[in-house]
Amino acid sequence: MGMTQKADRDQIRRQNRSVVLQALRRNGPQARIDLGRITRLSPATVTSITSDLISEGLVAGVEDDCQREREKGARGRPRSLLALHGPAARVLAVKLSVNTIEMALADYAGRLVGRDVAGFDSTSVTADGFSEILIDSLRAFIARTGGVAPSFIALASQGVVDDSAGTVAWSPAFAVRHVQIVGPLARAFGVPCLLSNDTNMIAEALHRSDPQRYGGTFAVLFVDYGVGMGLFINDRLFVGETGAAAEIGHANHIPGGALCRCGRRGCLEAYLGDYALLRHARGLDLQTPPACLPVGRETIRELIAAARAGDPGTLEAFHAGGTALGYAFARVIATLDPRRIVVTGAAADAYPLMEAAALTALEEGLVSDLRGSVEIEAIAWEEDLILRGTVARALHALDTEVFSETGYGNQREMLGG
Amino acid sequence: MGMTQKADRDQIRRQNRSVVLQALRRNGPQARIDLGRITRLSPATVTSITSDLISEGLVAGVEDDCQREREKGARGRPRSLLALHGPAARVLAVKLSVNTIEMALADYAGRLVGRDVAGFDSTSVTADGFSEILIDSLRAFIARTGGVAPSFIALASQGVVDDSAGTVAWSPAFAVRHVQIVGPLARAFGVPCLLSNDTNMIAEALHRSDPQRYGGTFAVLFVDYGVGMGLFINDRLFVGETGAAAEIGHANHIPGGALCRCGRRGCLEAYLGDYALLRHARGLDLQTPPACLPVGRETIRELIAAARAGDPGTLEAFHAGGTALGYAFARVIATLDPRRIVVTGAAADAYPLMEAAALTALEEGLVSDLRGSVEIEAIAWEEDLILRGTVARALHALDTEVFSETGYGNQREMLGG
DNA sequence: CAACTTTTTTTCGGACGTCGAAAAAAATAA
């Protein structure tokens, strides 16, 4: 607690195994000599570690491209490429949202083995009962994709997640609170199980896709039907003490301001959520209850179209949303001094409509000396980003926590190596 | 970048040396057997490491209390206590504020060797010129306290610090910006040099005083003439990408709100700073320029006295300040989900006057599900906390970064062992 | 086509750090 832990011999090997696995995951198939350059381990050590990993079935040689890649006239012994061995393990990634369980299965090499969607009734499930529905859906999905048991399960859910309890504390996906997830799943499948906020998984996906650009300390603002935030701090996903960090949607923007879905006044979401934009666009009072507004999947797209067509009320709504967004930038920067802020989500396509107001608000909300050299960037929203991030996180957990453990040899057959 | 680093043998020894040094620093003089229990290292390893440290002059045996401590009737070979050896090194801690350079010198065992205050003219120093004044003051101070050169210098400054540049970007302590500190000092004294925000050093002091209580992720809100924040994330001081994290004083509280010293409207400080409280207590308009208000060292104390005497305007000012504080709590909790928030500073004595408003605001500003199990605590302000934290940080840096390096034997004489 | 060059991979021996077990040391108790 607080003090650095002691180190011992085993730890060295664990860490270096993990470093080699991560190097292969990040850079694709590599020759041993290049693994040495990437990891700064000596060639001798690379040979030692990779021969362990090969005999454990986690890594395998690639015969395929060996000669094709070779430049003409290259002399010397040709490099033999090593790659993560797909069949070594499978990971199951799950995304929970309203009425929907989205599932993806990937092998250890990161190839997608299958994906599917199951439905459930968000309004009727109970806190204890949902896990059975979930387990059944996952079992059926696994059976359909070959019946190979996963080695790791990672889940992403809308709403507020309680890390230590392994529950969804509060979410639009469930009418009830404290929905049990991790415990029942880990028992049912007998494998490690990780539950996260969905927006965090966007940050994870970005980080894995380009660790240089999306690294250090950066924030993702997810502007969609609601507003979420994903946070990387010092190159690691940050979830806070209970897993509820980065819940900026219901952080206050203006004390006593617009009425929010959560019943409070002035939340950021009450200016940026789908219902908030619609409410403003229609010229309704800011205290109009969100439940009175007809929002759906199409809402945001329709609003963007209306604004592009020049509808003044809708433009004004995006302007107000942009102002709220800009103050959110200012507060995040003042608190965390990040390297980058990424805006995405269904409403990210509308960022050009909000940008001017957002930058003005940022200037009004933060002394310029504090703005550091932060870059603000809107990226087009892809629905798959969340599930991709969840897969990436599961694979990373295998690399660093499961397969870093030395002596995985016996389990090879079980996993289908 | 992003990927975990490789580990090797040297690193093990470095880490374990550092773990032993930290165990001695945190728990005071210890026998080898107890060091083994604390660090989870084997007795054999403890002997090996401590004998190195002793021969390098970093640790020394304590003959003194050996027998006094012994319980009557205790059998067996008596434990021989080891302690950090004071003369092994000295650290210099410096606090920069308006017109004032506060200095403290401590030995490696953490004992205060001397302290002093020097003055300078905040309004007239230049960005490049201040370092000379600083170096002269420090040289004179070192000469007065025995002339032993320090092994490490840590500085804390009011305002915004730029970590990578080693400058004070912007501060009430200087009329100019980007005041050079680290570079000139490191060159002049030839030792490592660390510059921090002063509020961060409060967090550091609390963490070192009780790592259990002030650990994990926690925030310190420093309410004084202005408002600052210090942040610990995952047991480590967090300063952001450029060192400007946790600058909550000029984060926006209410868009377009009260006029702040920085020229913007609605900053948290414009409701909680000394001038803000005074402005409100006197019933002045919120747009009254802060420069028009006669604030000084006594202001806060006088306001507290007036409020305790029942002055309605002053009570109302603290109420408004409390509301701003409560919204600040809400925003920090929503962003970081900390274990604890500590309120301190000259205005901390007034926390009872603000608490009711703060808790109401917290409730209005944050869904209860997000409140987690955060504890909010006001602690009485001690002026020395900042300098104590700066000393602690310097010593910790020696333990983990300088003396963890194996083979310090040759330098012993230089350092005065 | 055999000898040489180049590059990658493996093997070997040395160094070093941790650990468990045994020995040594330093006290009290009998």
Added chain:
DNA sequence: TTATTTTTTTCGACGTCCGAAAAAAAGTTG
């Protein structure tokens, strides 16, 4: 003086990394 207890040190074993040398696997050259 001898036994007991507790702490500290010593010793040998084991594991890991590394540098150097050897082996392997190609292309190049005469």
